[in-house]
Amino acid sequence: MFKRCFPYLLLAPTLIFLAAFTYFPLWRALIDSLYDSRISTDRPPFVGLDNFIRLFADRIFWLSIGNNLLYILLTVVPGIFLALGLALLLAENTRFNRWLRTAFFFPTIIPLVSAATLWTFIFIPDLGLLDYYLAKIAGPLGINYLGMGSSALFALALVGVWKFTGYFMLFFLAALQGMPVAPREAALMEGASRHQIFWYITLPLLRPTLNFVIIIALVYSITQIDHVAIMTQGGPNHASSVLLFYIQDLANNSHDFGKASAATFFTMLALFLVSILNLRTLEKGAHYER
Numbered sequence: 001m002f003k004r005c006f007p008y009l010l011l012a013p014t015l016i017f018l019a020a021f022t023y024f025p026l027w028r029a030l031i032d033s034l035y036d037s038r039i040s041t042d043r044p045p046f047v048g049l050d051n052f053i054r055l056f057a058d059r060i061f062w063l064s065i066g067n068n069l070l071y072i073l074l075t076v077v078p079g080i081f082l083a084l085g086l087a088l089l090l091a092e093n094t095r096f097n098r099w100l101r102t103a104f105f106f107p108t109i110i111p112l113v114s115a116a117t118l119w120t121f122i123f124i125p126d127l128g129l130l131d132y133y134l135a136k137i138a139g140p141l142g143i144n145y146l147g148m149g150s151s152a153l154f155a156l157a158l159v160g161v162w163k164f165t166g167y168f169m170l171f172f173l174a175a176l177q178g179m180p181v182a183p184r185e186a187a188l189m190e191g192a193s194r195h196q197i198f199w200y201i202t203l204p205l206l207r208p209t210l211n212f213v214i215i216i217a218l219v220y221s222i223t224q225i226d227h228v229a230i231m232t233q234g235g236p237n238h239a240s241s242v243l244l245f246y247i248q249d250l251a252n253n254s255h256d257f258g259k260a261s262a263a264t265f266f267t268m269l270a271l272f273l274v275s276i277l278n279l280r281t282l283e284k285g286a287h288y289e290r
Contacts, residue, residue, distance in 0.1 A: 026268055032261035044258070051262040061263065063238055064246040067153055068222060071242055074157035075164075076217040082165045083213070084206075087172030088198075101173070105166035112163060116227035119159045120146070123231075149239030152232050156240055159227050164220055168213050175209035176202075215278045219271065243267055 033051050035044040055061055086104055090097045107115065122129045123145040131141055145155045179202070187197050203210075225244045228234060234241035234249065241249070247267070250260035 026265065029261045029264040029268065033258055033265055035258050037255065037257035047258070051258040052266075055259055055262045055266070058259075060238055060241065061246060064241045064243045067238075067240065068242040071153060071157055071160070072218065072221045074154065075160040075221050076214065079161045079165045079168060079217055080210070080213060082161065083168035084172050084210075086165070086169045087176055088202075090169075091173065091176045093177075101169070104169060107163050107165075108167040110163070112224055112226040113230060115159060115163050116230035119155075119162075119227070120231050123155055146232050147236055149236050152236065152240040156227055156231060159231070160221065160224070164217070164224075168217060171209055171213050171216075172206065175206055179205050211278055215275055218274060218278075222267065222271065 034046060034048060036047045036050065037044045090101050090104075110118075125131055125142045125144045126135075126140065130145070131143065134141055143151070145151045183201050183205075184197055187201055192200075222242075223244060225242055225248070228240060228242060228245045229248070232240040234245050243263070244267070247260050247263045250256045250263065254260075
């Protein structure tokens with residue numbers, strides 16, 4: 001009896017945390033999305049899918065989704081490419097490379113709020129470091145990077161890439177160091193170029209790690225919005241409002257908890273579907289034994 005229950009006992013702490021911090025909040029968001037909290041009563045009235053209808057009719061909601069998709073494109077793609085490039089350059093375990101790894105990883109340990117404050121000073125028109133050095137090349141510019149709709153989201157994306165690229169780099173470094181050397185040595189003996197070795201040996205073997213990093217990067221690009229609140233507050237004119245900030249604004253400022261819960265449930269469902277698709281791709285990736 002004990003042997004049959006032992007695996008479940010080992011899994012119990014994980015299942016409890018999943019139930020308490022994942023499944024229960026998702027269920028609560030679904031339940032709250034069926035009630036209209038704007039009416040100030042002890043028991044908000046049941047409105048069914050009305051909050052979802054109001055949500056899908058809201059122009060700012062779709063604008064936030066569009067901004068989030070652009071933000072994902074601006075952070076996930078360059079962040080993963082940079083992380084993979086840095087991992088390939090720093091794969092050799094030398095003292096200088098270890099120092100460089102630490103330097104590139106350092107932004108990861110800085111809280112996002114602190115990073116946002118730091119970059120806010122960098123982006124200050126005329127006085128910030130960015131305008132200071134650009135003025136040496138092109139003269140005084142006075143560009144308000146965070147105050148213009150055409151540049152605010154790009155400035156936030158730059159912070160995201162700077163913050164998380166070093167974190168993604170660690171996964172690629174671990175995968176490269178755990179990769180078997182025999183296929184690469186055999187390819188070199190056969191006269192393959194380094195370019196061919198990367199495309200036909202290294203990259204296929206990195207596919208499971210690449211899929212995992214893509215999932216992590218997607219989740220981070222949707223859930224990490226502290227710098228949005230610090231640097232732009234979703235402005236100007238909602239130009240940098242992303243999905244989670246939109247939900248936060250609904251709950252904290254508009255007190256429309258029903259609509260915010262509907263948006264939360266929609267976001268979590270979308271993340272779940274993306275993760276399932278990526279994990280199915282991951283299962284088809286290359287696997288190797290040492």
